[in-house]
Amino acid sequence: MKFQKELKDSIRKALPELDVVIGWCGSFDPLHATPHFIRREEDIEKLEIGPLSVHNLATYLPGLRGKKVGIVVKGCDSRSVIELLQEKLIARDDITIFGFPCTGVVDQAKIKKALGYVGNVESCDMSDKSVVIVAAGKAHSLELSDVLADKCHSCRYPDAIISDIFVGDKSGEAVPAPADYEALATFENLSLPDRFGFWLKELDRCIRCYACRSACPLCVCRDHCAAESREPHWLSQENNVRDKLMFQVIHAYHLAGRCTECGECQRACPVDIPVLMLKQKMNKEIRDIFKYEAGVDPEETPPLLSFKMEEENITEKDW
């Protein structure tokens, strides 16, 4: 990435005033990156940004309250930062935001599907258009666009919406939204019993690790989650598909009007349950009723935290 050096320089300049700067660096194999916490000058060199920078680092911000934190954000991540600011869960003065023009990040699940097996990746070369992965001695060449995360294909904010320091050239034009929620629309063509069966079947393999929740930048209850509360007793500890599904509904509803669809819930799931779709459904309805999109304007109030005496788009049942 051409702006990587510029980014490192600006982090170097800002670091003396900050406790930590969060970015990404290489991980256990060439196909993965991992969040990188830069505290010392010598940590800066390891910083790497590119299509493997999948993690939404905004997740760490509420846990670092009171510290001076620098954070590198993709466009989508910046929306989570905005949402956290809106809800006053972080203080604007405490954070320094480093933005860059994002060109999309990969979906590891798609790479896994394309290669069949990603356990022994030896190298991974990414260019603007393609990915060449060598695994078990064999080279696989993929189109980058085929393995980009779904959210990147319909991304409208490739540049951080909010930033203190922006490196590289802004992509300028806002990417027009395509006919969105296509997958959701396809799903909603299924019959109701099929939808019900789908969720039971998918949630059956949930191990209740709650990675979906822990990776979510807006799940800010942290140690006080409804999932583990005994009083009120929302969920039992039984290995029960009902409780597993109920938790996903709780998660989706608690994110209503707040979720920016960063997709971390689904990415974090160790058993690949398509949990993002529930949040997309919630967002679609929020957008239709309240004409609202989360994480765009720090001054706005999320729709479920306000009301109008006369609601333009709510038609109540006529008895």
Next chain:
Amino acid sequence: MALVKYLKSTDLKSWLAELAQENRVFAPRYEGEAVIFAPFDPEQEIFIKYAATAPPKKTVFPQSERLVDFMYSKDPEDLSRIKIEAQEVLPQGTAVVFGGRPCDVRGFTMFDRVYMAEEATDIYYKARRDNTSFITLACDATENTCFCHWVNSSPSDPTGSDVLAIPVEGGFLLKAVSDRGETLLTSQLLSAGENRVEEGERVCKEVADSLSQAPDLANSPKKLLEVFDNIEFWQDVSAKCLSCGTCTYLCPTCYCFNITDETQGMKGSRIRSWDNCMSALFTMEASGHNPRPTKAHRLKNRVGHKFSYYPDLHDGVISCCGCGRCIKSCPAGVDIREIVLKAIAFEPTVVEG
């Protein structure tokens, strides 16, 4: 010499179907984009191309299990008097687990030292453990996250298994490891395997050789204790941890549990379910005090338990089987190998004066 047999790949399902007549049989299955252990179903494909996403831990130590069913009843003579009837629920039947990897199955030997110790035996665990046989699949390839050889094991380690299945040309070489394993190898579908033993040994050796040099972890119990009070060290290595339970729930050696009563109306069950030390509630005391208040304390416990406290109590055995699932499936890429090596390499800076 132990009993050896040969099974053609094409006969695998028929063989499992035979075993399923007398036992509950579990085998890995591809579901969604994950590989999980599920009850054997002849209609579904068995997936053994690579190790399962979740180990077969649940076959002996279920995600949740009923320990006791109870029922309240009111005395009709005196409604203020409530009687409780309780009924113990012991696991029934026998099971066979096909397709676990050597690391997965060796994990149960770490459980055994705790749940089947001389001083106290866990009857629920023992009932399943005694009645579950493992037909373990030796690995024909290793992954970047594999480190079984760091913890005194290998991709064809038969420890804890009853039968070791080694992938050979056209099928599997089945080696009985225990007496119970021998009784599993009586099917007409199996043919003599002696002539393939050499090929099997070669496969095992090739895979073992493909692993890089393992570091010496003999020091880990001592070195981890040395950094026990060094909170900066732990804050540093846990910074990216998200405090979810993926690592513990996918771990073949994590055996912690929670016990809760789940009641509906006048009936209920006392259940035991997986718990994980990454959760803040794990150590939350009734007073509100939490001895492990931050993720740094919690991750310290996870690493320390496996590589220091457990070996100190159990003849130096490290309570990690090196399967690498905690690394591979961690949403934030926390690498336990890196933490252990960092602790071993850690030299305290001497403050002068």
Next chain:
Amino acid sequence: MPVLEGKELRIVGFLCNWCSYGGADTAGVGRFKQPTDLRIIKVPCSGRIDPLFVVKALMNGADGVLVSGCHPRDCHYAEGNFYARRRLEIMHKFLPILGYEPGRFEYTWVSASEGQRWQQVVTSFTEQIHKLGPAPKILGPEASDTLGLMQAAL
């Protein structure tokens, strides 16, 4: 109960203390005939109703859920029902993705004096639920417990 066995469905109602519960009371005092499927849970205000109560009720075996509060601008706590309206509307629109018919859940406003309106709401909602029949149920801890029976029913 046994005389109605198989004839009744299970409908849960969440009613606010100040208006709708009073309205139901008025209907009772006025001896307005009502179907008997509804079981009422009284809450302080429709703003107290977490829409997740609706999902929890459905997943635990309810066939329908009815929420009723004070009319807008009439809330005992001034604005509880304004917040409730937004939340409940969202849940109403969300339910179908889980496989529940949207009509399994309705929310409305009934004041303490509207005994007749209450009668009408209960009667029409109960009819609506009977038309839909029993809601999909989760029949056991594992998905296969439910899916097997669902397939058999089809």
